[in-house]
Amino acid sequence: MTTATDEPIVSNMKGKIMTTENTVRAEVPTPFQIAEEFVKEHSINDVVEHLVDDYNTIENLKDRLQRESNSRDLLRSQLRDKMNIVEEFLKSHIGESDSASVDELKELAEQLDIELTKEVEITFTIEVTATATVPLEFDVDNFDDSDFDIDIKYNGDFPDVECDDIDWTLNDYEADEK
Numbered sequence: 001m002t003t004a005t006d007e008p009i010v011s012n013m014k015g016k017i018m019t020t021e022n023t024v025r026a027e028v029p030t031p032f033q034i035a036e037e038f039v040k041e042h043s044i045n046d047v048v049e050h051l052v053d054d055y056n057t058i059e060n061l062k063d064r065l066q067r068e069s070n071s072r073d074l075l076r077s078q079l080r081d082k083m084n085i086v087e088e089f090l091k092s093h094i095g096e097s098d099s100a101s102v103d104e105l106k107e108l109a110e111q112l113d114i115e116l117t118k119e120v121e122i123t124f125t126i127e128v129t130a131t132a133t134v135p136l137e138f139d140v141d142n143f144d145d146s147d148f149d150i151d152i153k154y155n156g157d158f159p160d161v162e163c164d165d166i167d168w169t170l171n172d173y174e175a176d177e178k
Helices: 031-041 044-094 099-111
Strands: 010-012 015-019 024-027
């Protein structure tokens, strides 16, 4: 059985551990309290020497952290470059391989989270005839090509086809009253 005591079991500049009948309590001093205690117990020369040592340690740690950060950035860049090479290899060789190796290449791409897609440019020639209901006082000569929007969406058999960066130009329009 433990006895309750207010006397510290362990005590030093870094804190005290106290025990009561069923609990253990730790008192941890603040950094300011630690510094204050250190200054009281040491000469000014010792304090200055300690501060210079701490400053040098911090500067060394900052330098080391920067070197490690630069090294990580370089490794990331090298890994990204290698992944780009693998991605290009997979994309270029899938069309040239037999079906068994295509499946293996696709599996490899999936394991590496590489999307096997390519970009194609599609040009549409579209003629649109529309009927617009306008107020009686509307002058059809007021239509401007910026008054119209065209929306193009893919509705084919491949669900993963996305049409991005759609650029269209209205070359000419004609508006006549009926």
